[in-house]
Amino acid sequence: xxxxxxxxxxxxxxxxxxxxxxxxxxxxxxxxxxxxxxxxxxxxxxxxxxxxxxxxxxxxxxxxxxxxxxxxxxxxxxxxxxxxxxxxxxxxxxxxxxxxxxxxxxxxxxxxxxxxxxxxxxxxxxxxxxxxxxxxxxxxxxxxxxxxxxxxxxxxxxxxxxxxxxxxxxxxxxxxxxxxxxxxxxxxxxxxxxxxxxxxxxxxxxxxxxxxxxxxxxxxxxxxxxxxxxxxxxxxxxxxxxxxxxxxxxxxxxxxxxxxxxxxxxxxxxxxxxxxxxxxxxxxxxxxxxxxxxxxxxxxxxxxxxxxxxxxxxxxxxxxxxxxxxxxxxxxxxxxxxxxxxxxxxxxxxxxxxxxxxxxxxxxxxxxxxxxxxxxxxxxxxxxxxxxxxxxxxxxxxxxxxxxxxxxxxxxxxxxxxxxxxxxxxxxxxxxxxxxxxxxxxxxxxxxxxxxxxxxxxxx
Amino acid sequence: xxxxxxxxxxxxxxxxxxxxxxxxxxxxxxxxxxxxxxxxxxxxxxxxxxxxxxxxxxxxxxxxxxxxxxxxxxxxxxxxxxxxxxxxxxxxxxxxxxxxxxxxxxxxxxxxxxxxxxxxxxxxxxxxxxxxxxxxxxxxxxxxxxxxxxxxxxxxxxxxxxxxxxxxxxxxxxxxxxxxxxxxxxxxxxxxxxxxxxxxxxxxxxxxxxxxxxxxxxxxxxxxxxxxxxxxxxxxxxxxxxxxxxxxxxxxxxxxxxxxxxxxxxxxxxxxxxxxxxxxxxxxxxxxxxxxxxxxxxxxxxxxxxxxxxxxxxxxxxxxxxxxxxxxxxxxxxxxx
Numbered sequence: 155x156x157x158x159x160x161x162x163x164x165x166x167x168x169x170x171x172x173x174x175x176x177x178x179x180x181x182x183x184x185x186x187x188x189x190x191x192x193x194x195x196x197x198x199x200x201x202x203x204x205x206x207x208x209x210x211x212x213x214x215x216x217x218x219x220x221x222x223x224x225x226x227x228x229x230x231x232x233x234x235x236x237x238x239x240x241x242x243x244x245x246x247x248x249x250x251x252x253x254x255x256x257x258x259x260x261x262x263x264x265x266x267x268x269x270x271x272x273x274x275x276x277x278x279x280x281x282x283x284x285x286x287x288x289x290x291x292x293x294x295x296x297x298x299x300x301x302x303x304x305x306x307x308x309x310x311x312x313x314x315x316x317x318x319x320x321x322x323x324x325x326x327x328x329x330x331x332x333x334x335x336x337x338x339x340x341x342x343x344x345x346x347x348x349x350x351x352x353x354x355x356x357x358x359x360x361x362x363x364x365x366x367x368x369x370x371x372x373x374x375x376x377x378x379x380x381x382x383x384x385x386x387x388x389x390x391x392x393x394x395x396x397x398x399x400x401x402x403x404x405x406x407x408x409x410x411x412x413x414x415x416x417x418x419x420x421x422x423x424x425x426x427x428x429x430x431x432x433x434x435x436x437x438x439x440x441x442x443x444x445x446x447x448x449x450x451x452x453x454x455x456x457x458x459x460x461x462x463x464x465x466x467x468x469x470x471x472x473x474x475x476x477x478x479x480x481x482x483x484x485x486x487x488x489x490x491x492x493x494x495x496x497x498x499x500x501x502x503x504x505x506x507x508x509x510x511x512x513x514x515x516x517x518x519x520x521x522x523x524x525x526x527x528x529x530x531x532x533x534x535x536x537x538x539x540x541x542x543x544x545x546x547x548x549x550x551x552x553x554x555x556x557x558x559x560x561x562x563x564x565x566x567x568x569x570x571x572x573x574x575x576x577x578x579x580x581x582x583x584x585x586x587x588x589x590x591x592x593x594x595x596x597x598x599x600x601x602x603x604x605x606x607x608x609x610x611x612x613x614x
Numbered sequence: 615x616x617x618x619x620x621x622x623x624x625x626x627x628x629x630x631x632x633x634x635x636x637x638x639x640x641x642x643x644x645x646x647x648x649x650x651x652x653x654x655x656x657x658x659x660x661x662x663x664x665x666x667x668x669x670x671x672x673x674x675x676x677x678x679x680x681x682x683x684x685x686x687x688x689x690x691x692x693x694x695x696x697x698x699x700x701x702x703x704x705x706x707x708x709x710x711x712x713x714x715x716x717x718x719x720x721x722x723x724x725x726x727x728x729x730x731x732x733x734x735x736x737x738x739x740x741x742x743x744x745x746x747x748x749x750x751x752x753x754x755x756x757x758x759x760x761x762x763x764x765x766x767x768x769x770x771x772x773x774x775x776x777x778x779x780x781x782x783x784x785x786x787x788x789x790x791x792x793x794x795x796x797x798x799x800x801x802x803x804x805x806x807x808x809x810x811x812x813x814x815x816x817x818x819x820x821x822x823x824x825x826x827x828x829x830x831x832x833x834x835x836x837x838x839x840x841x842x843x844x845x846x847x848x849x850x851x852x853x854x855x856x857x858x859x860x861x862x863x864x865x866x867x868x869x870x871x872x873x874x875x876x877x878x879x880x881x882x883x884x885x886x887x888x889x890x891x892x893x894x895x896x897x898x899x900x901x902x903x904x905x906x907x908x909x910x911x912x913x914x915x916x917x918x919x920x921x922x923x924x925x926x927x928x929x930x931x932x933x934x935x936x937x938x939x940x941x942x943x944x945x946x947x948x949x950x951x
Contacts, residue, residue, distance in 0.1 A: 179708060231708050249691060249717060252703040299702040299722060312700065312723055331700075 157447050158186040166440040169397035170449070174368040177227035180357060181364025188365070190446050192462050194383055200448040205380050206275055207370040208450070215271070220367060222267050226260045227364050233257050237357065241350035245336075245343045248299055254346060254353065255288035256296035261356045264363070276359055279352035287345050300335045304342075308334050373450035381445050384457040388416040388534065391455035395437040410576040411453070412437055414551075418459075420528035420535040422521075422544065423578070425553030426589030430576045431538040432468065434553075435504040438536065439464055442502050459534065461502045465491045468506040481511045488524060495531035503528065503535035514541060522546040542586045552581045555589050565596050617944055618648050620912055621752070626742045627774060627912065628755040628767035630884070632795055635780035637917030637946055639677045642756060644946045649752070650682045657686035657750035659741055661757045661765045662711050662733035678726035679756075685721045686750045688741055690714045690730040699725025704748055709737065716741070718748065729756055731765070735881065735907070736814055738765040759795070759884055764816070768882035768907035773799070777935075778917030783924035789934050792914070794890050796939050798883040799911050804904035813881065813906055815856045821849035828854075836863050847872070854879040861892040867901055868892075874900035882907040914943045 161167040176182045191197045210216060236250045246254070258281040265278045290303045302309035311331040318324040372378070376396070392411035399409035412434060425431050441451055445458045467487035478486075491503045508524060509517035518541045525546035528535040554575035556565075565573050570593070591607060621627055629645075631638035642658075649656050658679065681687055681699060689697075691706075691714025700723035707716040711733050718741075732738040738755070745753045757767030767773060775795065782788040806812075808828055812820070819833045829849045833842040836855060839862060846853070851872055855863065859880055867876050873896075880886060882905050886893075896903070914935055918926040928945045936943040 231706065247695065248703055249694065249706060252706065256706075297702050297704050297720075299700065299719075315723065 155190045156186065157188040157190075160190065160443055160447075161186075164440065164443065166395060166397050166436060167443055167447075169400070170372070170444065173372055173396075174365075175371055176364055176368045177224050178230045178361070178364050179232050180230060180361035181227065181368065183232065184358075184361035184365045185368070188447050190443070191448060192446065192460055194460055197446065197448070197460055198383060201381065201383075203275060204366060204369055204373070204448060204450065207366045208373055208380075210271075210273060211367075211370050211374050219267060219271050220371075223264050223363070223367065226263045226267075227360065227367075230257060230260050230360060233353075233357065237350055237353050240343065240347055240353070243343075243347060245340045246346070247339065251288060251339070251342060251346075252296075252298040254284065255298050257353065257357070258284040258288070259294075259296045261360060264360065276363060278359055279356055281349070281352060281356060284346060284349050284353070287342060300338050304338045305334060308338070369449055376452065378450035378452050379454055379456055381451045381456040381458050384459040386418065386459070387457060388459045389455065389457040390414050390438070390441065390451075390453050393437060393441055393451070393453040393456065395433060395440060396452050398433055398437070407571060412576075412578070414438070414578055416459075416534055416536070417549075418532045418534050419549060420525045420533065420537060421549045421551060422525060423536060423538045423551050423553065424540070424581075424586040425538070426555045427593050428570065429553040429555050429574060429589075431553060432506050434576075434578075435466075435468060435506055435536055435538065439466065439502070439504050460500075461534070462500045463494060464502045464504070465494060466504050466506075467491070467508065468504060479511075481509075484509070484511070488520075491533075491535070492524075492527055495527065495533045501533060503533055503537075505535065505537045507538055507540065510540065517541055518544055540586060543584055545584060550581050550584075551578045552586075553577070554579060556592060567597050570596060617913060617942065617949070618645070618652070620942070621645060621649070621772075621774075622652070622654065624752060624771040624912070625746070626753040626755065626770040627772050628757045628770040628909070629774045629776065629915075630757040630759060630767050632759055632775060632777045632792065633781045635917065635921045636776040636778040637915060638756070638758075638776045639679065640917070641774065641776050641915045641946045642679060642754060644949060645754065646680070646682065646685070650685075654751040655684055655686065655749050657688070657745040657748070657753040658729055659688035659738070659753065659755055660729040660731035661738065661755065661763045661767055662731050678728050680724065680726050681721045682724045683721050686718065686745060686748050687721070687727060687729060688716055688718050688731055689727060690716060693728040693730050694719065697725070697727040699723060699727055701727075705744075718744075720748065731755070733764050734816065735764070735766045735769055739769040742769065757884070763884065766882040766884055766907050768884070768905070768909040770909055772912040773909045774913050774915055775799070775911060776915045776917065779920035779924050779926050780917065783920055783922070783926070785926055785931060785934065788926070788931070789938055792935060793938050795883070796911065798886050799909075801883060801886075801903055801905050801908070803908040804877075804879045804906055809906050812854055812856075812879070815854075818856055819846075820854040820856065821847075822852040822854065823849040836860065839863060839866055851875045852877045852879070855885070856881065858885045858887050861888050864888055864892045864896040864901070868896050868899050876900075877902045877904060879904050879906065881905065882909075911939075911941055913941055914939060915946050916943060917947065918945065919947075 161171055171185065174185065176185060191200060211220065231253060233253045236246065236253045239250065240246060261281050262285060288298060290301050302312060308331065311327050311334060314327040315324055315331065318327055391413050394409045394411045402409050423431055441456065442458065442461065442464050444451055446460060467484050491501065494501050509520040521537065521539050521541060521544050525537065525548045529548060554577050556573055557575045591604065594604060629638055629642055646656060658681065690711055693713065694717040699721055701719040701721045703717055703719050705718040713730055716732065732741050742753050755767055755770050777788065777792045781791055808822065808826060811828065819831045819836065821829050821831055823829065831845050831848065833839065833845055836859065855878065867873060867878065878901065916931055916935065918928045918931050928948060932943040932945060
């Protein structure tokens, strides 16, 4: 699965992408095509290389270095098509030859910058030979045409064009010059063809370098942490969701960071309405994606178990699947999770408010059954629910919810967040906190209606 | 000050033809030949045309221009490949036009080439600002009064307008029409913190509210105004049309009761395709019209010969135009001789 596909389904990832200062179109393309890395060894490598670039960024001297590299990267065009034409043995025209020359010069500039700063981790090919072929007058600038110095006759033909006595004569010399130019283009293309692999590799490496620097800059400016590979646990300390945090910051609020440990077993999370359960799931999903797309993480500490798939059942997907009710969409997603679990795929399953749209009796049964299945297949699953009396045995956590320590201040819908404690506590009861009515009170719902609801609870 | 000295006061000059065959190409060629003798490096580009294939079909309004050694030019990949001169490529854009990317090159051996250019105002502005880094002293922009042009020639420092018998074989009619365009060129500029943001907008009709908020009115085209009339005044009476305006919108606005507070903003005068009658009625009723980009009209060049063969008296034509407009008027065909 590519970053682009994921990003289109996940607003949190899009926000991160928009923050990346990618300099070139090849860098942007590279990032969008980045695969979701599932292999532990490859992930470790990716993190190591990124951390090396970060160390390198943190040095004082890095500003000019990064600036210089950025300037060169910024000018690189995607010459993939031209390289393909070259490798197929086609004769390149002036525009394509110019592209090769400019690319080789920029590539060489960047490599020189890197080597000057003792940075050798990413291997690059030396393209000086390519530059030599396209720079017969040794100008060292990225301009190009069929220079007269390529062939002694060419200079002569061109002079004759200017000095010709008649229009017909001019046309004749022009025709001769054109033929010779075409011959030279063919020779140049042939000479360059042997370098197509070197050009291709450098194009890929430069795209990779652009992506790495952008990721590193993000990690440094945002003070993100280097994630570690987990074997049997995932552990987050002060994890946050960047785009949700950005929204909160606009109204001068803060995201309460999440501390959580996850294992290869289901975990049931309960909590009042508005206690941030959905955001919790989205944050964990985002962290898992970022980790496996090779980013540092928005947390103080992070140990993450790699998975093969992150599977969701998080509301508001109804519109995406035409004609299916929300329950149908949900149950198909759940089934997908179960099938994957049975198949032995390593997954992270995130399920929000399972079976909330069906009747509570059946709902509870479905939740219990799902938890049992997740237990049986040892799936790292986070399930949120409102239902009391879910009997299946599993780890349970509760969002603390409304706190009373600021009792003097009047709670209203706008400052409700200030009274919410979003932290998670382990619990062993199958009863969920009863805060729905309190929150309804805060929203100043019709009193008669509330009284009636309270009566109903006493009756039960 | 002579015509050429006047031109050299500027870093960029656009040459805008009121009609085909008003001598725009001749004017351009004349300037190029004359400046070459003065040892100046000239860069040439053009306003891109919307819609592919248009050039190939009509092929009349995109004539080849003769360029001399050392001149810089910007044109599309397609036209670069068709060039009849030798030139060194200096750069290639990443952005695409319908005729391919834009190639910046320097002439090594003189010859002819078709010039095409950036398709947006911002891109044109950026291109013009890059030219000095290639050694250009002055940039000439080939512009047109066409519904198909997207960019605005008004990003240049000064402008030359070409007019002539092709517009009308009747002298007073020709003067009247030219005067109308002259009025459009002199429409007041809208100076506002939002203007640079507005220049970048390529689609739709927008409104600026009392707190300087910019809102897309979600009206797909001025052609559909009647249908979406209720949306027009949701955010007040300051409206911005990113494309062209026609009589239709002026007439509609004129009939509203709050016409006196209406301010209609367009990108520049080349986006105004209205009849003098509609514009006058709109202005008389109290409506205001403003432009985001405004440039100084430096001179008017005339071609007294129409393609059908009518010939106006060059002296008479120049005199009555310069008297009406108050700017220098030249006949480049006579200046050649």
